[in-house]
Amino acid sequence: MAMAEVSIVPLGINKVGVSEYVAGAIQELKKSGLKFQLTPMGTIIEGDLEEVMAVIIRMHETPFQKGVKRVYTTIKLDDRRDKDSSMGYKVKSVEEKL
Secondary structure (H helix, E strand, C coil): CCEEEEEEEEEECCCCCHHHHHHHHHHEEEEEECCCECCCCCEEEEHHHHHHHHHHHHHHHHHCCCCCCEEEEHHHHHEEECCCCHHHHHHHHHHHHC
């Protein structure tokens, strides 16, 4: 199972707030049915690697559909194949050690 943290930033929009664009990307993510967690600095997505990457591409496209001419997207990817893992498991593992 893969986990990705993605942050999509529209550039050149002449305003500071980007929540309108984040909401558009999240709407596209919701259509995928993948498990995700919205955070203040990005969105974490969990699922099959190919599905995760495909939805990130669709999310990246959403600001362009609103007329944005440039989009900066960062992706952090954790693809673990030796055992099952999840967002919850990773957090729990750290919390147990605190």
